[in-house]
Amino acid sequence: MCLAVPGRIVEITDTGDVAFRVGKVDFGGIRKEISLAYTPEAEVGKYVLVHVGFAISVIDEEEAQRVFKILEEMGAVKEELGEIPQ
Amino acid sequence: MRFLSEYRDQKSAEQLAGAIRKKVTRSWTIMEICGGQTHTIVKSGLEDLLPREITLVHGPGCPVCVTPIELIDKAVAIAKRPDAILCSFGDMLRVPGSSRSLFDAKAEGADVRIVYSPLDALKVAKQNPEKQVVFFAVGFETTAPANAMAAWQADHDGVENLSLLVSHVLVPPAMEALLSSDNCVVQGFLAAGHVCTIMGFEEYFPIAQKHGVPIVVTGFEPLDILEGIFLTISQLEEGRHEVENQYARAVRREGNRPAQKTIAEVFEIVPRQWRGLGEIPASGFQLRGRFQKYDANLRFPFSGEPARESPECISGLILQGLKKPHECAAFAVKCTPENPLGAPMVSSEGACAAYYHYGRRQNHLVQPELSGSASR
Numbered sequence: 001m002c003l004a005v006p007g008r009i010v011e012i013t014d015t016g017d018v019a020f021r022v023g024k025v026d027f028g029g030i031r032k033e034i035s036l037a038y039t040p041e042a043e044v045g046k047y048v049l050v051h052v053g054f055a056i057s058v059i060d061e062e063e064a065q066r067v068f069k070i071l072e073e074m075g076a077v078k079e080e081l082g083e084i085p086q
Numbered sequence: 087m088r089f090l091s092e093y094r095d096q097k098s099a100e101q102l103a104g105a106i107r108k109k110v111t112r113s114w115t116i117m118e119i120c121g122g123q124t125h126t127i128v129k130s131g132l133e134d135l136l137p138r139e140i141t142l143v144h145g146p147g148c149p150v151c152v153t154p155i156e157l158i159d160k161a162v163a164i165a166k167r168p169d170a171i172l173c174s175f176g177d178m179l180r181v182p183g184s185s186r187s188l189f190d191a192k193a194e195g196a197d198v199r200i201v202y203s204p205l206d207a208l209k210v211a212k213q214n215p216e217k218q219v220v221f222f223a224v225g226f227e228t229t230a231p232a233n234a235m236a237a238w239q240a241d242h243d244g245v246e247n248l249s250l251l252v253s254h255v256l257v258p259p260a261m262e263a264l265l266s267s268d269n270c271v272v273q274g275f276l277a278a279g280h281v282c283t284i285m286g287f288e289e290y291f292p293i294a295q296k297h298g299v300p301i302v303v304t305g306f307e308p309l310d311i312l313e314g315i316f317l318t319i320s321q322l323e324e325g326r327h328e329v330e331n332q333y334a335r336a337v338r339r340e341g342n343r344p345a346q347k348t349i350a351e352v353f354e355i356v357p358r359q360w361r362g363l364g365e366i367p368a369s370g371f372q373l374r375g376r377f378q379k380y381d382a383n384l385r386f387p388f389s390g391e392p393a394r395e396s397p398e399c400i401s402g403l404i405l406q407g408l409k410k411p412h413e414c415a416a417f418a419v420k421c422t423p424e425n426p427l428g429a430p431m432v433s434s435e436g437a438c439a440a441y442y443h444y445g446r447r448q449n450h451l452v453q454p455e456l457s458g459s460a461s462r
Binding site: 056 | 102281
């Protein structure tokens with residue numbers, strides 16, 4: 001039930017009232033109309049996390065890379081220690 | 087898909103699992119709160135990557151599983167009214183009530199419709215002004231802003247033939263209840279990422295402090311969960327009990343303020359019954375003030391037969407992490423997704439459904455000696 005899927009905003013319709021702000025969001029080719037009432041900062045081109053028809057968060061693209069940076073560092077340490085990464 | 091598939095990379099998962107193996111020196115029991123996380127763990131076989139010292143127990147974070155059977159009975163009774171259209175998320179339809187499910191009611195001719203969003207229920211109400219449209223508003227904090235917005239927009243647009251059968255529950259009081267129970271085995275938590283997307287994670291600081299447990303806000307993909315476990319294990323091994331945020335790409339400390347504002351306008355906090363767990367104080371929402379006119383409980387008074395749970399279903403123990411699905415005598419024998427005895431066998435977030443669909447039971451039956459202990 002708490003499933004939320006990331007998608008890219010391709011279009012925003014501003015209705016004046018933020019409670020009714022909607023956008024078209026692309027989920028890997030499937031496009032749906034999504035409420036942007038709770039993400040007033042959302043812009044076209046940004047990725048949002050969508051749950052039951054509502055964008056609940058704009059994805060922080062820098063934070064999204066963090067785990068891969070940590071893994072890279074782990075790999076680098078392994079090489080320095082002479083371990084062969086699997 | 088971006089921000090999804092990269093977190094399913096096998097090599098990175100093995101690397102994280104290796105880092106966990108290096109950290110662990112003794113046995114630890116960690117609970118993932120959310121049923122969505124349970125499904126990733128079981129579907130991706132993450133337990134097989136982890137060292138034997140780590141036991142994962144599956145938490146109560148499945149709204150469908152904890153919705154009281156009385157409310158299922160009530161939804162069925164409303165659906166059977168000739169003037170009613172009952173709208174619901176698809177997950178709720180096959181959940182067994184005392185004598186029948188919403189799906190049974192639909193088969194018997196009731197107008198039961200699956201909707202993707204609560205706003206779809208509002209649309210149905212506008213398109214059918216002569217009907218009473220009732221939305222079965224179940225969910226945790228993640229779904230509350232959407233359900234609140236349906237009531238808010240109905241009020242704004244003057245729609246009177248919509249009502250909400252609310253069964254909204256909150257995660258932190260359930261964690262508090264689990265930790266305060268005498269037989270609690272949990273030493274660390276993976277907190278539910280999307281709940282925290284809405285509410286932030288400040289509520290968890292006092293819980294971590296009071297009970298001395300690490301709480302790591304965690305996402306839903308395999309790499310998220312492995313990193314969440316790594317952070318939790320690191321804290322446990324180092325004797326720390328802090329709140330950390332693994333899922334920073336989606337969760338900010340303060341949460342989603344506009345969503346919280348609408349929730350506070352539409353809902354108030356009340357005690358709630360949890361199926362399998364009993365009543366937990368201040369653990370749910372109901373409609374407040376001017377939005378009470380949308381409360382289906384008030385609009386359709388109900389005095390049905392007393393609710394009756396299957397005596398064979400042990401879902402209460404499963405939701406508390408005290409039993410695993412395959413330890414139930416009815417599992418995959420008398421209880422299957424087609425003929426469920428309890429809600430965890432139905433929901434896409436239910437632990438029993440996850441074990442059934444992804445064959446966890448086979449490991450258990452074929453190689454019980456590998457499981458290490460009775461609780462694995």
